[in-house]
Amino acid sequence: MSTSERSSALTDLARRGFGRLEAAEALLVELQESLGLGRDELAEDAAGAADPDAALGALARIARRDAASITALRGDERGWRAMWALLGASTGFADFFLRHPEELTHLVGAGAELPSADEMRTTLLESVGAVEGFAARGGEESWVALRVRYRRMLARIAAYDLLSHSPVDEVAAVAARLADAAGAALEASLAVARTRVSVGGAGVGLFPREQVAATQLAIIGMGKTGARELNYVSDVDVIFVGGASEPLFEEIGESRVVDISTRLAVQTMRGISGAEIEPPLWEVDANLRPEGKQGALVRTLESHLSYYDRWAKSWEFQALLKARPIAGDSALGDAYVQAVQPKVWTSAARENFVDSVQRMRERVTEHLPPDDVPYQLKLGPGGIRDVEFTVQLLQLVHGLTDERIRQRGTLEALDALVAEGYIGRADAAAFARDYRLLRLLEHRVQLRQLRRTHLMPSRPEELRVLARATGLAETGEAVWDRWEAVKREVRDIHVRLFYRPLLSAVAALSADERVLSTEQAHDRLAAIGFADPAGALRHIASLTSGLSRKATIQRHLMPVMIRWFADGVDPDYGLLAFRRLSERLGDTPWFLRMLRDSSGAAESLTRVLSGSRYVGELMEWIPESAAWLDDPDxxxxxxxxxxxxxxxxxxxxxxxxxxxxxxxxxxxxxxxxxxxxxxxxxxxxxxxxxxxxxxxxxxxxxxxxxxxxxxxxxxxxxxxxxxxxxxxxxxxxxxxxxxxxxxxxxxxxxxxxxxxxxxxxxxxxxxxxxxxxxxxxxxxxxxxxxxxxxxxxxxxxxxxxxxxxxxxxxxxxxxxxxxxxxxxxxxxxxxxxxxxxxxxxYPRSVDPQALREIKRIKARVENERLPQGVDPRRHLKLGPGGLSDVEWLVQLIQLEHAHHVPGLRTTSTMAALRAAQEAGLIPAAAADRLADAWRLASRLRSANTVLSGQTSDVMPTDRAKLDGIGRLLEYPPRSATQVEEDWMGASRRARRAFEKLFYG
Missing domain, CATH: 3.30.460.10 (Beta Polymerase, domain 2)
Known part of the structure; x- marks a missing residue:
């Protein structure tokens, strides 16, 4: 090839989307020789892949090992296209076909349609030679065969997905097949497990085969698996339910049945997730079971129900919303789901419903690295979790009385919520579109390396591949911009779906927006934390009714402000105070303009009003103070x-x-x-x-x-x-x-x-x-x-x-x-x-008798001045480790030493404490403990007053008030216990230091 011809060839490769031109040209020449195919034909086929360079490199590696498997596929147009699509979108599949090049031949016809659930179950059971629930062999070779066959099925699903003209419209179908494949894999692994735990089964058999055969194990899919909306590589959440026929129960007893079931469950999980020659498929996660990691892996149905009736928390019922039998004994699985489903929907009536739903949402975000947040498809703001949380909360609120919206899947639930009038069609359609797009992005980033991830790529070249793999944009920058726009819309739709319909019960809205009755709005307000929903509806009606400019602006503002009030310490008081403030200010132009146009004034207003009766009552008398929220100065x-x-x-x-x-x-x-x-x-x-x-x-x-x-x-x-x-x-x-x-x-x-x-x-x-x-x-x-x-x-x-x-x-x-x-x-x-x-x-010397008298008085104060019936540990002033302890100790030191230590001649407790430390009169560690307790007591005392509008030195026992105090001190929501523990710990440490220094 002449220099000009080579230059022209490289230019052609660049035009086709290749990045490593010299390497690509060399690989094309190599493949032309090894496969007997034309260079231009190969270049054109590779150019259709998301990553032409990766596809070409992967094919060359496979050809070096087994060229015949590639050429055997060439005669099937669909299979050939599927091969290039898989190799260009997934280095994980490239590695799989390199390990098993013969699997390429099974791509014949791939991409035309999705494999059915029955086909996958039959195929995977055949891979382990399953007959009547037992695999032909119980050795590791069965697990290897299962994993290879599973990935064959996965390749067919991915080929259909990648070759689709509109992959975003196929998200639901693809996710459903992935969940079916997971259920089939667990079924096949269970068959291997039955063989392994039977006597003579691969060295681990402990139980007679007839007992194993009579033992029932139902595998319940949870989360995305139960909802048939699984990812390519995701943890598969399950719950195991054990049982047996009545004769076996009578023969060997429940304990033995649970023992067999547990060993079956362990071996089933190992077949999917254990380390073998063929890499694991995904993690089987059983942590949603009763008592979580600390609980028994397998329980009988009766044991499950006993737990749910006596000890389960609300979030555990909500976790069961998507529960579905996916493998094992179907009759036992169906009985389990039928028994727990009523408990799911009645959980919405529990007193701590809102807390439990929010805590369930937050559990998965608690350990999210801050650096990952800007790239999070699932857990970040405007991500997949926002969509799922919104839909689930709507279901739980209204599903209490309406069985028609009790759907497992997110998209199915959205359709039901629209059909029953709980949300508007336009908003639901936009939400569903955005959800599909987010799931498509998630699918493609997981396909890339066949590993569990929810992070958007950060490198430009990876973003370019993602753009080509999804078909959502031409460039990496454009796909990123598309994603950012979706995140913003998801956050906005969340507000519109959940909060704006509340106005339908009280305000003059368009027909499309009139989607909730008064009763339904009442339920929704109760669900998001309003203790007096009827009162809240009256306030909303007062604020938004009418044709005035003020009412029009309030109607636009109210949905998002309701959300902010609901996130506050006392939503009911906050909304009441806002109504009073609005009435005092009337149609004041600056107030309405500030709420509408200021970047943060409206949110800050909801925060201070819902966080403090002290502030709310004063703002009613000084309404012009609202203007301060628009100017930090x-x-x-x-x-x-x-x-x-x-x-x-x-x-x-x-x-x-x-x-x-x-x-x-x-x-x-x-x-x-x-x-x-x-x-x-x-x-x-x-x-x-x-x-x-x-x-x-x-x-x-x-x-x-x-x-x-x-x-x-x-x-x-x-x-x-x-x-x-x-x-x-x-x-x-x-x-x-x-x-x-x-x-x-x-x-x-x-x-x-x-x-x-x-x-x-x-x-x-x-x-x-x-x-x-x-x-x-x-x-x-x-x-x-x-x-x-x-x-x-x-x-x-x-x-x-x-x-x-x-x-x-x-x-x-x-x-x-x-x-x-x-x-x-x-x-x-x-x-x-x-x-x-x-x-x-500051005397030159102190009479020892005077010091003893001060100590005696301090002891008497502790015994006599504490209010009757108050737990001393909760008294911020007089209790152990409280303000009094720190101040009396500092004052004792001042009396003794201030004449000789000028730094102690101050009226400030903290300044005197540090001066005492610097003078060597108090150890640094003790000074720190005393200072921490004094500052925390001071903050708690002020927060208590600001929250309630009443002065008190006693830390409340009411959890809601404690949580409110915590919020004022910048703790996260629902931190009542943490506030209490922080004070108890700080005061306990301060008291030890005080006793050693004051009385010692």
């Missing part, structure tokens, strides 16, 4: 300087103290709401939350004090100094939602008559309390940490404090001063009080 807590400036401006605008304080209270509510919304959306840390709440409280007290002082203190007594000292968590800048503001009041006459000064100070305190009171969002100014507690004067002069601390101070009062910090009033007086407090709280 507006959600950020405002600085103390900005709030101070606003508070001062308020007081200059209002002539009366009542008007001024009304505005100050509004400022406080607004900023608390801003902080709560930011915390719910994860926009701020727990430290930022505490700082924001502290700042808001300080500004409120400062503004109130300024207003009150103008009313109470006349000009002639203006020399009076008065200050508010923050104590406790307020002083430590560690406030959470629901925390009281612990304070002390100090004054200095400064030229005012002492008695007059005392009277004015008491008036200031009284008015400060009165005007800071907020019935909607209480601000409790708690002065119980003052000297002598509730029995002492509510306000003292600086000199009185000095005298008291010098003469009568108790150890707990010095301890209380450790978190004293001036926050309002005279700056000079605050400095003087701080200097006095430093002398008391």
């Amino acid at each position: 507006l959600l950020a807590p405002r600085s103390g300087v900005a709030l101070q400036a606003e508070a001062r401006a308020i007081q200059t605008r209002h002539e009366t103290i009542e008007d001024a304080m009304r505005s100050v209270r509004a400022l406080r509510r607004r900023e608390l709401l801003r902080t709560a919304m930011a915390a719910l959306l994860g926009a701020i840390t727990v430290e930022q939350l505490a700082q924001s709440l502290t700042t808001i409280t300080e500004v409120t007290i400062q503004a109130t004090l300024r207003a009150v002082r103008r009313e109470v203190v006349p000009p002639e007594d203006d020399g009076l100094d008065f200050s508010v000292i923050a104590m406790g968590r307020f002083g430590g800048q560690e406030l959470g939602f629901g925390s009281d503001a612990d304070v002390m009041y100090v004054y200095r006459p400064n030229g005012v008559d002492p008695q007059r000064a005392h009277e004015l100070a008491l008036q200031l305190v009284a008015e400060l309390r009165r005007h800071s009171d907020d019935r909607r969002l209480p601000l409790e100014l708690d002065a119980d940490l003052r000297p002598e507690g509730r029995n002492g004067p509510v306000a003292r002069s600086l000199e009185a404090y000095a005298e008291y601390y010098r003469r009568w101070s108790l150890s707990w009062e010095a301890q209380a001063l450790l978190r004293a910090r001036g926050v309002a009033g005279s700056v000079k007086l605050i400095r003087a009080f701080t200097a006095l407090a430093d002398e008391v709280r």
